[in-house]
Amino acid sequence: MRGTRSAGRLRQALRWSRRIIAGVVSICALVGVVRLVVPATAGTDGEPAGVQRQLSFLRAALDDGAGDEAQQLFPEGYFFLHALYGLTWVELGMREPAGERSEALREARWALERLDSPSGRAPFSADLVPSYGVFYRGWSNWLRGGVLSLQPAAHRDPAELRRFADDSAALGAAFDASRTPYLAAYPGQAWPVDSTVAMASLRLHDTLLPPRFAGTADRWLRGVRERLDPRTGLLPHRVDLDTGAPAEVARATSQSMIQRFLVDIDPDFAAEQYLRFRDRYVVTTLGLGPTVREYPEGTDGPADVDSGPLPLGVSLSASVVTAGAAQVHGDAALAEGLTNYSELLGLPVDTPWTKRYAFGLIPIGDAFLAWSKTARPWVADAPSPPPASLSWWWRLPLISVLVVLGVAPWVPALVRRRWWRA
Template sequence: MLKPPSAAQVTPPPRRRPRVGRVLRRLVAVVIGVCALLGAVRLVVPATAGTADEPPGVRRQLTFLRAALDGGAGDQAQSLFPEGYFFLHALYGLSWVELGMRAPDGERSAALREARWALARLESPPGRAPFSADLTPPHGVFYRGWTNWLRGGTLALQPSARRDPAELRRFADDSAALAGALANYGELAGLPIDTPWTKRYAFGLLPIGDAFLAWSKTARPWMASTPSPPPATISWWWRTPLLALLLVIGVIPWLPVLVRRYGARRVRPEVTDESSGVATE
């Protein structure tokens, strides 16, 4: 008569391989968790080096942009929207101005050279092409304001004793032209015109955004000490909702795993006594 095998002779059933779906779900959960963690770190850690030091990586980005501009990126941007060529060179030059203003006085030559190069591009025929010379002031407040802002930046990068008098006169003349345009074409009788795209003053003659952005930046005292900037950090209460949202996003993919493990701990599986065949807890 055959005896039932003892518990020592019973071989456990082979372990099932994890299903592909489970592996994919955990992989997606890991990716979402890592992204949420990186977002929280970027939210808490300052993104720049403050207002005095040079932000990391900016010079490499500007080097890349200069190579792209030399390769025709301005013309490509022009084909996408009317001010593409102008904006790309203006922002490139102003970025160098900002970078140069953070450097000591004797280390601004590279920033000055690149800012002047961008200014020359703005004053070239391709830079002026979208702007009519019949506007008031010539080529419009948009063109004159942004160009004068960059010209003021090039002056600010130079020691006061080495600034070109002709360049200073040009800066003052353009500032006066912008002031005259705002004085002569201001908001008439308090009745601006709202269009589907922007709000315009002087019965539609002068866009509000172009006018006051350009004037506020031109009126900035480039040749004098600037006021202290606001703190570069964000208040903790502004970060709290985003941090909570990132925490929820990172935890949600893991909820099914946590629920299964918690349930497995509370409910003990039945254990079968091999000798008696009676299920016990």
């Protein structure tokens, strides 16, 4: 008798366990569908849902040493994590009325102070021209200009203005003296993306202070057009420092950033370059969703610390950053598609106070995604949207898969019930 009761309790426990597991699977599938269809961006004017909570997570992570941990992953980890945190706050602040930007201004200044510190400068050489190289000086100058952009013109901090003017002058002088459009980021090494960021910061200077770098920018653009990657017609990934000649085919990890900044330097040239990039690098992998190849279609190459692993040739980091480039260019369908795909695959964990992706294990990924969601031109007017390359219906195959996964755990029970009734 006791054995019969024990067997009955065991069967009942197994039934409830199966129901609980089935319920969890169905809820996860439903959440996946929601993440695919609910808008995850807000264009260049609205505030994307969740970004404030992402920044709360990132600030706590930075206070706990996430910058030093990121430095162990790649050479600019500490710098990039703080820079992206500060830039995202600038982006949010630009969406607020002038009198409501105090938090954004405080946090952006905090990040800038970390860049302007021994830890922020540690990977870079003071012997370069300009000192510490174009990567360090370009990104720092862009963030410094962003901090000034958050302040009313009549009340900008005089010391910050002087520093921005001086650093811009140093960059401008280095570009004017260079035989090529690309300055060194490290001794003997140059990447066009770094000079693109620096040149955008000079354009920003000319909107905040009396203009002085139009000639520098025009010469830079002429030099860039003369040295495009012959295989793609895009800015190359890496160049010969002495001549500026392409040394490596255009790659998505740098192109995704170039396309974000180039619009603030020359909108017409940027529009041409963006369409070339989109046509050659944005793909729908396995027919499931938009992603970005590290190398142009038909070409493969090695992964590195910037690209991360390249499953089927796709760079996850470039896919995230391209969402921001698409938004800057008014390509709302692609920006939304890439961000929705990230919401599904990134496994975000939401609380009322924070939001983190991949369980918060790689904060630099959270920083890039927050920065991409808030992308907008800082200097140029919003460009005319390019022809759409992605329809809403790309989601259907994934939604179908999720529906099947959500229903499948209940099928055995439904079959058994129908069998017993028969």
